Amino acid sequence: MGIDIKLPIGLMFSILGLLLTVYGLITASNQAMYEKSLHVNINLWIGLTMLVFGGIMLLLSFKKKKKEGM
């Protein structure tokens, strides 16, 4: 049915990943905020994870499009 779901998944996780990565970097010096998460900058880590996942999904989606285009 029409759409390739990898594209919206890739887009959404790239956007969310970017958002949390940037937020993690901005708040990196905020010791009090990360006391809860055992002093792990969890925003940065999960943000990067989502960026990688979103990127892979986008890549797979573009590869599929190229294949279909040929």
Added chain:
Amino acid sequence: MTNSFNLEWIDYTVMIIYFMFVLGIGWALKKYMKDAKAFLEAGRSMPAWVAGLAFISTNLGALEVMGMTGSGLKYGMLTTHFYWVGAIPAMVFLALFMMPFYYGSKARSVPEYLKLRYDEKTRGLNAILFAVMTILASGISMYALAILMEKVLGWNFHMSLVLSAAVVLGYTYLGGLSSAIYNEVLQFFIIVLGLLPVVFLSLKDVGGWSGLQDQLAPIATAKGFAADTWTTTWKYTGTAAANPMGVEWYSIFAGLGFVLSFGYWCTNFLIVQRAMSAHSTVAARNTPLIGALPKMFVPFLIIVPGIIALVLMNNPATGFKLPLNEAGQPIYDYTIIMLLKQYLPAGVLGLGITALLASFMSGMAGNVSAFNTVWTYDIYQSYIRPVTGNKADDEKHYLGVGRLATIFGVIVSIAAAYLASLFGNIMDFLQTIFSMINAPLFAVIFLGMFWKRTTGHAAFTGLLAGFLVALLHHGLTFPAGADTLVKGGWIAHVHQYPVEMAQNFWTAIYACATSATVAVVLSLITKQKKSDIELKGLVYSLTPKVHEEVVPWYKRSTTLAILVLTIATVLTILFW
């Protein structure tokens, strides 16, 4: 509760981005919704991996996530019996032995399969029961979500109810089953990534798996169990008294591993519908198997954090407490959200709450999309307006009816949610009734697929007899400490079970056995009205075997099934 979370702009931003994408997917699919087949059956065009992830995602609803984390706290790794023995074998069986008939028969729903295989009355009974139960179930999960958001986040109950229902209605109305399925795939990933931070941080906090084992030992001993009870699965199931679940190995094996799980996974249209949407017979068979792969690892995502919560609860220094109900008992279903609160700073916290919202939506959209199909094809088309023969006109008409049924389903769900807020026991009640209906249904569908002699009268009577015996068993027995008649014993107190779960298992076992016996006996004495030609594609012995040679070996269902069963066995041994 006054100590609610303070969500920040970043948390709301994450949620809003998620909402935009789910609605956007519905919007993008709108232009393909030209006929009833596209809207209600997703045009039978889904790739196996999409259908497979949707299959597991729709099962990973809010009640599952909240309930299983709470069970992890109460029973420890024993809760994995709902997965490794209580789901995987049934999913493999559905894939290999039942999907060829569900898919190959061209039936558009499970009730319609019953119509093709048996007769109209068997279909009617199943369709009506399914429609009512599905919509009630959707209302109850909506209630559970709204009350959680109210108690913990301080959100307005009515607002979260209407808002979450409106989003689900939005994307299922726009894109039908395709939209529900595609969104379930997206929701699956957000549930996993959203809960991952809690799993990681809580494990780190207790010093990993071995640290968890060490800290659980004194807690288990204090409760009168062996030190490693919470981190093992089968080890202490020799007697019911040796484990917190209060059940012994054979009732787990027969009740959960066989009757309850086969009754749920192999007959519930909500689940089977995902596999029916696949683009080919091989893809339909692979759907439950692809779903089984992540399913086996779900316990690490939701049960393990629940077990860690038990350690936190017993260590005052952590400050971790579960909210209490009116009776002063901890509300175990709130374990997951209290863990989010314990460990997550702004940002990932929004992501974690989005994961809970996503799990709610995947479950509810599943209910709604199964309801509108059964309503349109099995009730409306059968009893109210049969097909006229003008195909183009019919398709258009039923598309409209499917759309209206979607709106109607959501409205009734909201009403059911308010009903649930009035009667606290309705959730227990519904789950009890569900297991009474599913177990006989499995017996009847199984006999229908594998014994061509089974007749329509026998199937119908078997279904009813199984349900009545289940009711009777529930009325005569009760679990220890039962405080309401919903839990059983409303006729007389003949037998007492140590825990409610044992009672549920045995209700299902009796129901399934009765249903099978009645159906077999009646099949032998009633006349088979269906000819062998009519039963072709519906019964094992009259259907040509599926030939998988056309696909490469690594894409074959048998290969996948062996892989799934091997991993499940390894996990069982590792956590024995």
